[in-house]
Amino acid sequence: MPTTPDPGAPEAAPDEEPWLNSRQIAELWPVREDWLPGAAGRADVRTRQFGGESRGTYGAAPTYYDYHPGDARRAAKEIVEGRVDIPAVWRTDTPEGRRAEFWSRFRFRLTCGVVLALVLLVLGVAVYDVVS
Template sequence: MPRTPDSEEPASDQDEEPWLGSDEVSALWQVREHWLPSVARLADVRVRTYGGESRGTWGAAPTFYDYHPGDARRAATAVAEGRVDIPSGWRLDTPGGRLAEYGGLFAFRLGCLAFLASVLFGVWMLVHELVSS
């Protein structure tokens, strides 16, 4: 089953190549996933969006993007040759972009570790208090 969500353009052919997901395009362009829709606008790539429905007071559902395969490949060449002006913080092949991508993940993991350590310390203190009394 091809990943082709609803679009304004009617499907012309059942043999249409499946549109590319964010993971594939991120690897192709070497751009952080968060910035893919912005880079797609800069490179004139057709994008299909789905999701993002309102959940009332709970906000909105996540929005997902699929990218036209031909446009994405054309844009990959333009991005690699530097014809699309992309800030270095958006890219995965620059030190600033890698730091932003993996630094956030490191900070998240470090926060989880600190939380887990504090919970374990609290449990240890509670058990120690119960045993000593």
């Protein structure tokens, strides 16, 4: 069995650098994770979008993005230097952005606490009714 490739076979593509996911971009850019796709569009960063397909009456699946590594590094420098127009509330290095992030997390935690309290209340009432 020969180990040489078939002469008609196409050349193997050079290994390209893997695209970056949202977590990696959030570490690279001073932008809140919810606003990364918008910031990427403003900085002309190539993205790959996947997910988001319809689930019928259950809404849509989450949408995920991958970002081109070369474009992302170029944009990181431009964002830090202020050459890309990104609203202050989207950024993590502005008081407005930090305030928005704080209140977003606060509302999420408050909602979780209220839901947990209601579940415990309902379970407590149900157990009390069974024991009595």
